[in-house]
Amino acid sequence: MSVEIREIRNKKDLRKFIQFGIDLFDGDPSYCPPLILDEMNTLRPDKNPAFEVCEAVYYMAYRDGQPVGRIAGIINRRANEHWNVKKTRFGWFDFIDDLEVSKALLDAVAAWGKAKGMETLNGPVGFTDMDHQGLLVEGFQYLSPMAALYNYPYYLKHFEAYGLEKEADWIEVRMFAPRVLPEKMARVSAIVAQRSKVKVERVHSAKEVVKRFGYSFFDLIDEAYARLYNYSPLTEKQKITYSKQYFPLLNYDFVTLITNEQGELVAVGICMPNISEPLRRCKGKLFPMGWYHLLKALKSKEIPVLDLLLIAVRPDYQNKGVNSLILADQIQRFEQYKVQYADVTAIWEENYKNQSNWKDFDHVVHKRRRAFIKTL
DSSP: OOOEEEEOOSHHHHHHHHHHHHHTTTTOTTOOOOOHHHHHHHHOTTTOGGGGTEEEEEEEEEETTEEEEEEEEEEEHHHHHHHTOOEEEEEEEEEOSOHHHHHHHHHHHHHHHHHTTOOEEEESOOSSTTSOOOEEEEOTTSOOOTTSOOOOTTHHHHHHHTTOEEEEEEEEEEEEOOSSOOHHHHHHHHHHHHHHTOEEEOOOSHHHHHHHHTTHHHHHHHHHHTTSTTOOOOOHHHHHHHHHHHGGGOOGGGEEEEEOTTOOEEEEEEEEEOOHHHHHHHTTOOTTTHHHHHHHHHTOSOOSEEEEEEEEEOGGGTTTTHHHHHHHHHHTTTTTTTOOEEEEEEEETTOHHHHGGGTTSOEEEEEEEEEEEEEO
């Protein structure tokens, strides 16, 4: 039977769209399912502030009445203007190992984008950098973190068969936790603090971050990441929404803020407990007990695995060693929380400044991700 493509037009079908992506990987020991509630909030125009600057379409593929694939098509107008491109993004792209299915889904998004004047097809990426991006091409044996895509190895042959070509790669680093702060790092961070006249600020709650720094936290990220692949500057509504969504989840022992003499935020580093196992246990559902497993992991006093989510340094403070203050501050709590290692989420392969952070630590590059592009 031929493949039938259906557009998703209501919340009921959107739930099927999300559930397909979870069911496809059921039983895979490396897969970490997303929270269904978070996926709904991301994909709904009335919930996701990215729709101020984006438009999207969702398709599912069926054969013999059974779902066999899904895909989202996205146009981020703000990012396209920022980079002077006309890209149709695709994401949430999952499918059985059947070339007819993957081609039909990509054809649907390509036609949608072309009809809107777009010139290239780019993915897998999301609405913004806050979403998952990059096809996993190496490191399938490692458990996927919450903040990253997972896919089967066969996906790559489908991308290549469609004529999609590499546009960017990201690497992921596993840093094994030192038991004590290395003497060299302690010395360097002290010199940097004195020379650049910066200091570590301790905060203890989401309210304190907003009260002291407002949304300059996200202004800093915009400045630091402006030149990174596909980055889309955040709107004010996005900054407010993301602060409400993410700040309450953080363990503030692993939130490092660096300020200058004027009290301005010039750098930030954030880690959080890896919650892949609790998410696997609840299969993306908060109820009846998913919330308990997640809360227990987030509030635990023993954190064997950390996800290092981001390090951002304001451009005028880059190349001054300010990142050493962030790492020194974080490492001081590794022994307290019995951290075994920290996984550093996707580092753009051309972001050499970030990659240099790990050269003095025992580490391995254990994963690689890739974004593809094709002319429409």
